[in-house]
Amino acid sequence: MRSDRFVRPGHPDVLPEADSRSAWRLLWWLVRLRPWPLVAAAALGVCWMVPLALVPLVIGRAIDAGIAHGADGAVYGWACAVFGLGAVQALAGAGLIQAATAAEMHAVSVGHRVLLRHSVRLGGSLREQARTGDVVAITAGDVDNIGDAFEVVGRAIGSLVAFAVVSVVLVLTSPLLGAVALVGVPLAVAGIGPLLRPLQERNEQQREHLGDATARAGDIVAGLRVLRGIGGERRFARRFAVVSQRVRAAGGAAGRTEAWLEAAGVLLPGLVTVVVTWLGARLVLGGVISPGELIAFYGAAAFLTLPVSTATETADSVSMALVAARRMRRVLRLEPAPPPPADPVPLPKAALRIVDSPTGLVVEPGALTVVDAPSAVSGPTAARITRRSAGTGEVTVGGLPIERLDLAQLRRRVVLCTHTDTLFSGALDDELTSVRRTAGRAELTTALHVAAAADVLDSLGGPSAAVAEGGRSLSHGQRQRLVLARAVLADPEVLVLEDPTSAVDAHTEALIVRRLAEHRRGRSTVVFSQSPLWTKAADRTCRLDAEPATATGGDPL
Known part of the structure; x- marks a missing residue:
């Protein structure tokens, strides 16, 4: 050549x-x-x-x-x-x-x-x-x-x-x-x-x-x-x-x-x-x-x-x-996400318990777990416990190594939503229901209510309003609430949220915390946030820093 x-x-x-x-x-x-x-x-x-x-x-x-x-x-x-x-x-x-x-x-x-x-x-x-x-x-x-x-x-x-x-x-x-x-x-x-x-x-x-x-x-x-x-x-x-x-x-x-x-x-x-x-x-x-x-x-x-x-x-x-x-x-030198395993292992049907060995973070089934961590730690940790980018044996989901799991099943049952996720262009209701096409109007309304995003829908002119690429016509807070509503509508078994209320005011954050805790009661939810509002509503709390993780059974940090 x-x-x-x-x-x-x-x-x-x-x-x-x-x-x-x-x-x-x-x-x-x-x-x-x-x-x-x-x-x-x-x-x-x-x-x-x-x-x-x-x-x-x-x-x-x-x-x-x-x-x-x-x-x-x-x-x-x-x-x-x-x-x-x-x-x-x-x-x-x-x-x-x-x-x-x-x-x-x-x-x-x-x-x-x-x-x-x-x-x-x-x-x-x-x-x-x-x-x-x-x-x-x-x-x-x-x-x-x-x-x-x-x-x-x-x-x-x-x-x-x-x-x-x-x-x-x-x-x-x-x-x-x-x-x-x-x-x-x-x-x-x-x-x-x-x-x-x-x-x-x-x-x-x-x-x-x-x-x-x-x-x-x-x-x-x-x-x-x-x-x-x-x-x-x-x-x-x-x-x-x-x-x-x-x-x-x-x-x-x-x-x-x-x-x-x-x-x-x-x-x-x-x-x-x-x-x-x-x-x-x-x-x-x-x-x-x-x-x-x-x-x-x-x-x-x-x-x-x-x-x-x-x-x-x-x-x-x-x-x-x-x-x-x-x-x-x-x-x-950065490594892409590993390819799917040649012989993937199906996830167990029982409720999933996630363990992250590098940080000591444990996600118990059915609990709202709030993780207090700086942004330099929360982002990589949230990605590691939801995707197969971890090292061998570092993360287990349902007792199985995450890198051996069937990717399609993992994505259906464990969903990550970050504060930097974007919206694609098109009708707003099509964008929000893209994660779950079987969702009806009532479920969409509930998801918008949980994310305190109903007013965003009204300001845009209804669910059929057009959204510009990346949601650039919206403020960061509006975009963040719509992204959260989309994640809630997906209704996964384990929902992992990274700084879901970083761009909203304290009053709106309090509404989202209360509504999300009520809506997801009995299902596993992990929130990476340093906000005391999330800590107060948590079933379990965990602090991640340079030292091994510390966790409590619901007491505020």
């Missing part, structure tokens, strides 16, 4: 699996996938940089020829050589831009395709394993940082070869000055090294804070409308201000380190140029080298700042690319 087929439009299936064992392996996989743009960029980078390095040496020879012979012909010949070097550099520069852009676009396009493909594979489990803000930040920023590193490769290799050429010519002309340049410039680059690790760490911190801010902004947009008028706007604004200040502080720390890096890239090579100029002037006075050679040495030493600055840019780009590759690798 040819490598160019990997990125040919219309052939997504030929893209091989990414090597996500480490950040370096992921970057090297991108290189191996389509190396020709990088190879072309490297060759053209050499053709672009070497003529630029030779120009001061040719000018020095022209000066010596003019001083020694006073002949215009020799000067014209060297002038033609400078013109030829300029022409080669111009042509190579034009090709370098195209090759470097092709390498950059390859990295960006393949990175986006790999992330998209894996996101599709993960499906609904992506939201359970990664924050929305992280995925958005990786797609919008980190993949571009990897592309920037690919773009600089050609210039970096050209700078390295040009440095070697200049060093050899300088050593052959004057061993002393050549040694100063040959040793001084690498030392200048080495002096930049200690700044690279702090820069990489601070860039990574900034990306983490940025992902958190993006996720927080999404939460604000989703939940702010219901809090408007009761101080919610100011509170959320203060919270987001704190998060954004963390992003600013992290960006400032990374910027300061990058500024020191840039300053060192100018100062250290500049010191080498000063030393070369001073020694060269003394050698000219002593008759060791000619004036033209001094000009050549000065121009070459000044040129050497360009490879150093390119090395600095390369180090910065590679540092950012490594941070981006690590974040991208985290998403690529």
Whole structure:
């Protein structure tokens, strides 16, 4: 299979699996996938940089020829050589831009395709394993940082070869000055090294804070409308201000380190140029080298700042690319929900008892169990006890390992409803009864009453009203209550709710708690919420945190 087929439009299936064992392996996989743009960029980078390095040496020879012979012909010949070097550099520069852009676009396009493909594979489990803000930040920023590193490769290799050429010519002309340049410039680059690790760490911190801010902004947009008028706007604004200040502080720390890096890239090579100029002037006075050679040495030493600055840019780009590759690798290492077992085990007909070994959570049949847990714990736990994404033996349902159960039976008898569930476009009654087509009008009315959503139905114009995709025409509280009504109408044996009243006011929450407890009495209901209203109505309570779970038989936490 040819490598160019990997990125040919219309052939997504030929893209091989990414090597996500480490950040370096992921970057090297991108290189191996389509190396020709990088190879072309490297060759053209050499053709672009070497003529630029030779120009001061040719000018020095022209000066010596003019001083020694006073002949215009020799000067014209060297002038033609400078013109030829300029022409080669111009042509190579034009090709370098195209090759470097092709390498950059390859990295960006393949990175986006790999992330998209894996996101599709993960499906609904992506939201359970990664924050929305992280995925958005990786797609919008980190993949571009990897592309920037690919773009600089050609210039970096050209700078390295040009440095070697200049060093050899300088050593052959004057061993002393050549040694100063040959040793001084690498030392200048080495002096930049200690700044690279702090820069990489601070860039990574900034990306983490940025992902958190993006996720927080999404939460604000989703939940702010219901809090408007009761101080919610100011509170959320203060919270987001704190998060954004963390992003600013992290960006400032990374910027300061990058500024020191840039300053060192100018100062250290500049010191080498000063030393070369001073020694060269003394050698000219002593008759060791000619004036033209001094000009050549000065121009070459000044040129050497360009490879150093390119090395600095390369180090910065590679540092950012490594941070981006690590974040991208985290998403690529996420595992989708396991496939159905080859020989599924049917669920027992008796009431189901669910046990989650990692947290110690126990769901007793027929009880309203309220789980007090932070959002970072409640979401994964709720998903683990309702889906077959748990590890072997971690969760048992009815005494059987969840990963061995028949998926269709599990979905019918155990239903998860989260505060982020959405509504699809279409008639509202069709959307709500999609979970149970046999439900009648009376059952639908009861479900809406339990979820305190009857007023939402009236405001929309009745059950046949159209709902926009995702319910975006509704407030977050209205959407949350309709989603809860849909879950209640499903009438499962075990209903698991994650923050079902996080976007409603206290009065509406109290109504929902009371009505749901009455409606589901005698059936298993698990509510992940830190609200005291739910705790007060619970038959059993459980607290999940960093320590093993603690449970009580109905006493408030």
